[in-house]
Every structure is written in structure tokens, then in C-alpha cells.
Amino acid sequence: MVSIDGRYLVLGFLDSVLTTLVLGETTRSTVKLVVIVTVINLVTAFMAEYIEERSSLNRIERSLLMRRGSLLRTSLHRKAIYDALIKGLIFGTVSLIGALITDLTMYLIKVLWIPVIPVIMLGVFGTLMSRYFRGNAILWLILYIVLGITMSFIGSVI
Amino acid sequence: MLDVDIPSSVSTVELANRLGRVSGVKAVNVTVTDTDVEVLGLVIVVEGDNINYDEVRRVIEDLGGAIRSIDQVVVGDYLLELNPQLLKER
Numbered sequence: 413m414v415s416i417d418g419r420y421l422v423l424g425f426l427d428s429v430l431t432t433l434v435l436g437e438t439t440r441s442t443v444k445l446v447v448i449v450t451v452i453n454l455v456t457a458f459m460a461e462y463i464e465e466r467s468s469l470n471r472i473e474r475s476l477l478m479r480r481g482s483l484l485r486t487s488l489h490r491k492a493i494y495d496a497l498i499k500g501l502i503f504g505t506v507s508l509i510g511a512l513i514t515d516l517t518m519y520l521i522k523v524l525w526i527p528v529i530p531v532i533m534l535g536v537f538g539t540l541m542s543r544y545f546r547g548n549a550i551l552w553l554i555l556y557i558v559l560g561i562t563m564s565f566i567g568s569v570i
Numbered sequence: 571m572l573d574v575d576i577p578s579s580v581s582t583v584e585l586a587n588r589l590g591r592v593s594g595v596k597a598v599n600v601t602v603t604d605t606d607v608e609v610l611g612l613v614i615v616v617e618g619d620n621i622n623y624d625e626v627r628r629v630i631e632d633l634g635g636a637i638r639s640i641d642q643v644v645v646g647d648y649l650l651e652l653n654p655q656l657l658k659e660r
Contacts, residue, residue, distance in 0.1 A: 472577045475606065475608035476609055477636075486632050488577065488579070488633065
């Protein structure tokens with residue numbers, strides 16, 4: 413069974429909110445926007461996880477004094493693909509939810525060009541993110557709020 | 571008796587269970603003799619009648635393991651024990 417790290421859920425959400433803030437102004441269709449963000453995040457997460465798993469297999473091959481690629485025909489490699497796929501799917505699903513919520517709320521309350529609700533969500537999830545490496549919660553709250561404001565500005569000028 | 575290295579991420583319980591299902595195998599003993607960050611050194615003792623060695627090898631290799639050496643093989647109508655004194659005298 414794949415162990416799902418909570419940071420994947422938080423990261424998937426943060427990533428999709430930020431991307432939607434940039435693309436939201438230019439892509440008017442909610443369905444199109446959500447599909448773009450979800451697919452990009454799903455593929456990116458799968459590739460990142462798979463590359464991580466492959467580099468781990470390469471290290472094991474070196475430790476076992478095996479030829480490069482020897483472990484590609486083993487159940488270890490099949491498990492690596494399965495794990496990366498599951499994590500990619502979870503990242504994609506969370507991204508879908510994040511993109512959908514952002515797109516549906518970004519026009520509700522606006523101060524200047526800043527969509528207030530998604531920026532507040534970013535702050536909350538940024539604070540949650542800081543828990544995963546015992547970072548400074550206030551610093552991460554401010555960082556993600558500033559990122560949200562910056563991304564929505566980029567989205568409004570392009 | 572096999573000298574085997576496996577990735578440390580592989581469960582020795584799963585390895586023992588899978589070896590136990592190989593045709594001809596009646597008993598399996600998996601003992602960890604060496605631990606490293608990435609690799610576990612094992613001594614695996616497999617007992618039974620007409621053990622399918624190719625299948626044993628496939629199970630170990632499928633889990634990413636490598637058989638370093640076959641240290642003891644006993645074949646015959648009865649178990650021929652090795653006198654440890656003989657090894658010392660060599």
C-alpha cells in the first residue's frame with residue numbers, strides 16, 4: 413500500500429491555486445482551465461515521483477554491484493511505477509479540487525486585482541505547509557499570500 | 571544455503587513467504603547477517619524435496635536480490651551433515 417504523505421495534498425492544492433490564479437484571467441472556460449491544471453499537475457507529479465524512485469533504484473543497483481538497469485525487470489520497479497502513479501493521481505485529484513474552488517471563488521470578492529478568497533486559502537495552506545518541516549508558520553503564511561498576490565497580478569496583466 | 575544481498579526496502583517476511591510457496595520447499599529460514607543503508611545481507615536456508623532452484627532464484631531476483639554464493643547443497647535419500655571438524659582441518 414502506498415503511504416500518502418500529507419504534504420502531497422497540501423502541495424497539490426497550493427500548486428493548483430497558484431496556477432489557476434495565473435491562467436484564470438486568460439482562460440474563461442472553467443472546465444478547460446481545471447482540466448489543464450489537473451493534467452499538468454498529474455503528469456508533473458507522476459514524473460517527479462518516478463524519477464525519484466528510479467534514482468533510488470540506481471543507488472540500490474550500485475550498492476548491490478549490479479549492472480545498470482538490472483532492477484527494471486523486478487517487482488521493485490513495478491512497485492515504483494505503481495507508487496508514482498497513485499501519488500500522481502492523488503496530486504491530480506487535489507489539484508482538480510484546488511483549481512475548481514479557485515476558479516469559482518476568484519471573482520466573488522476582489523480588491524484591486526487581488527482575488528481575496530483564493531489568496532486567503534493560499535495563506536492557510538501555506539501555514540499548513542510549514543508544519544511539514546517545522547518552518548515558521550507566519551513566514552509561510554506571508555510568503556504564500558505574497559505569491560498569490562503576485563500570481564494574480566501576472567494573470568491580470570498577461 | 572544461500573548467501574544473498576537484497577535491497578533494504580524489501581520485506582524479509584515477504585521474501586520468506588514467497589520462497590515458502592516455491593514448489594518442493596518445506597521450510598525456509600531467512601537470517602539477516604549484515605545491514606547497510608541500502609542493502610541487507612542474508613543467509614537463506616531452504617529445505618525440502620526436489621526444490622525448484624530456478625524458481626527460488628527467480629523469487630529472489632524479482633525482489634531485487636542477488637545471490638552471491640550457494641554455500642551448501644545437500645542431495646540424497648538422507649540428510650548428510652557436515653562435520654565442522656573437517657572444515658577446521660582444511
